[in-house]
Amino acid sequence: MTCHPFTLGDGTTGFVCSRGSGKKQPRRFCVVCLKDGRRTDASLLCDHPTPGGGTCDAGLCVVHTNRVRVGVDWCPAHEDLNQ
Template sequence: MPCYIEKTKSGGTMFLCGDLGPHCAACAASSDYLCDYPVGDGKTCDLPLCASHAHEVAPNLHYCPAHLGLLKEFKDSGGVRQVLENVIPYKREPKPWR
């Protein structure tokens, strides 16, 4: 039976033994998260990640280190601004009188 040494958020250490399912692709620790980066056709990356390698970019939305880098490049290049400039505000047409 495999055993793992995990760090806690408070800085302590705990030992976990047993079949813990998927392991983090970056460090082989037990995986608590999956990468939520969209890869097309409604699918996400789904790379297994531990708490220290899962980067929360929004509430309950985590990216792996590689996809976090892509997001940072996109933001730094002005991509967010360009996308928002293409948004057309919704304008309700007036109802015709009957």
């Protein structure tokens, strides 16, 4: 899912996520499975913020995601960074 962080005037922050806009997304594979030579469709994307204001967007399958909270998934690299 594509998520964008936002900040409201009162300091409230959050993410607004869009899905299924009708635009065909490029096919992504789970980055962890790819390391093992397996091509597993990524049903999730890493939501960890990047310095440029975007998100990591590393592809993740349901087995390899690190779910931080509902709707927020981190790839293993970012999970390691935050431990």
